[in-house]
Amino acid sequence: MNPNQAQLLKEVMAADFTLIDLNLYLNTHPYDQNAIMLFYNCAQRAKILRNEYERLYGPLTAQSTPYKCPWQWINSPWPWE
Amino acid sequence: MWVYEKKLEYPVKIKNPNPKLAKYIISQYGGPDGELAASLRYLSQRFSMPTNEAKGILNDIGTEELAHLEMIGTIVYQLTRGVPADVLERVGLGAYYTDHDHAVYPMSASGTPFTAAYIQSKGDPIADLHEDMAAEQKARATYENLINLTDDPDVIDPLRFLREREVVHFQRFGEALRIVQDKLAEKPFYVKKPDCMNPAYKR
Numbered sequence: 001m002n003p004n005q006a007q008l009l010k011e012v013m014a015a016d017f018t019l020i021d022l023n024l025y026l027n028t029h030p031y032d033q034n035a036i037m038l039f040y041n042c043a044q045r046a047k048i049l050r051n052e053y054e055r056l057y058g059p060l061t062a063q064s065t066p067y068k069c070p071w072q073w074i075n076s077p078w079p080w081e
Numbered sequence: 082m083w084v085y086e087k088k089l090e091y092p093v094k095i096k097n098p099n100p101k102l103a104k105y106i107i108s109q110y111g112g113p114d115g116e117l118a119a120s121l122r123y124l125s126q127r128f129s130m131p132t133n134e135a136k137g138i139l140n141d142i143g144t145e146e147l148a149h150l151e152m153i154g155t156i157v158y159q160l161t162r163g164v165p166a167d168v169l170e171r172v173g174l175g176a177y178y179t180d181h182d183h184a185v186y187p188m189s190a191s192g193t194p195f196t197a198a199y200i201q202s203k204g205d206p207i208a209d210l211h212e213d214m215a216a217e218q219k220a221r222a223t224y225e226n227l228i229n230l231t232d233d234p235d236v237i238d239p240l241r242f243l244r245e246r247e248v249v250h251f252q253r254f255g256e257a258l259r260i261v262q263d264k265l266a267e268k269p270f271y272v273k274k275p276d277c278m279n280p281a282y283k284r
Contacts, residue, residue: 062141075133076133078133080128
């Protein structure tokens, strides 16, 4: 994986992790308006980063695999490689 | 990594509780040929697969099995929802009620708790894919046994869906096996030294 791809992937991972953590917090604090706003803003940012990553380096989920032959989803590297 | 979606893969809507049936169907939750074993088996084996086709199929079937686990859990939950303790006791779920009340716990129909001893992850892709094909057939047979024990169409419908998925998975594993066999049969451009000859493996 080239350094630019690794860097952008790291940003997607960070953005998504922010959502994971806020998600847990909000499950037990469902009336925290500020946290809800933060979640929403972070979700927007995560979506933009994800779209950018997928456009440049290929799909992060099978369902977002583009119309292209051969099927791109199974391409290396897998996360454990 | 994984993201949860708040929906089932296929709908489960059971109108009439039937705890006796739940006692049998729970085997597909945590039994020897159940969905939990299937998912853990494929998601563990995928790391050592030699081709992207095999990695992809194990990754994605292992993921789908988690959706099936959720469907089975839903069936067991709906079949036992609101059933009083004395009724559970009468159908043979007294011991289950003692330890788990109305919770869903991964175990076989005979009451054996889930164990990773149900699965293997051999590191040999041919051995692993053969195990996977056998596992799908065993799960298909189990679903057929469960359908034979049922006369409720609300239960038969999702069980039939799950049975069909086992057939599809068997087919895909067979294709992955063929791809892996072809790759392993390719003539190598150089002779690979056995691991014991590789200095990196020596202390």
